[in-house]
């Protein structure tokens with residue numbers, strides 16, 4: 750967690766050095782941000798399958814990957830710590846997000862494997878709203 754304290758400093762140094770330039774001085778994304786990018790890519794891959802531009806095998810791989818990332822939520826967002834590091838993350842939100850992500854990712858994987866398009870569409874929406882949304886929508890504090 751020492752890394753976390755240095756990131757804002759690196760970010761401000763990069764800004765001082767030259768406004769958004771990329772290169773060796775560019776701050777690295779946090780492990781949480783890396784996980785998020787993978788999860789978003791998985792969600793997009795499953796949506797691509799629904800729209801006919803990805804195969805069921807690709808969607809199934811993405812759903813498995815999402816389920817694996819969901820299992821990382823407790824490590825990435827330990828409830829007591831996450832609430833100190835993120836202003837809008839209460840311990841309750843972090844705990845609820847862990848449960849919701851794992852439940853929804855498992856249901857999404859099962860629906861993708863079933864190949865039932867309507868079921869996949871419903872579960873994709875539910876995953877975004879109730880899984881991702883636990884943190885990204887502001888119903889729970």
Ligand code: HEC
Pocket residue numbers: 778779781782783785786788789792822826835843846847850876877880881882883884885
């Ligand atoms: C446990 C709460 C939580 C859940 C669940 C969650 N997110 Fe996030 N998300 C965050 C936080 C916190 C950040 C900011 C991370 C950082 O930069 O340190 C973030 C950042 C992001 C980003 C920006 C990443 C970047 O490039 O900086 C994307 C995209 C994202 N989330 C998508 C998703 C998607 C898609 C889902 C569901 C599959 C999801 N998130 C579920 C908390 C969550």
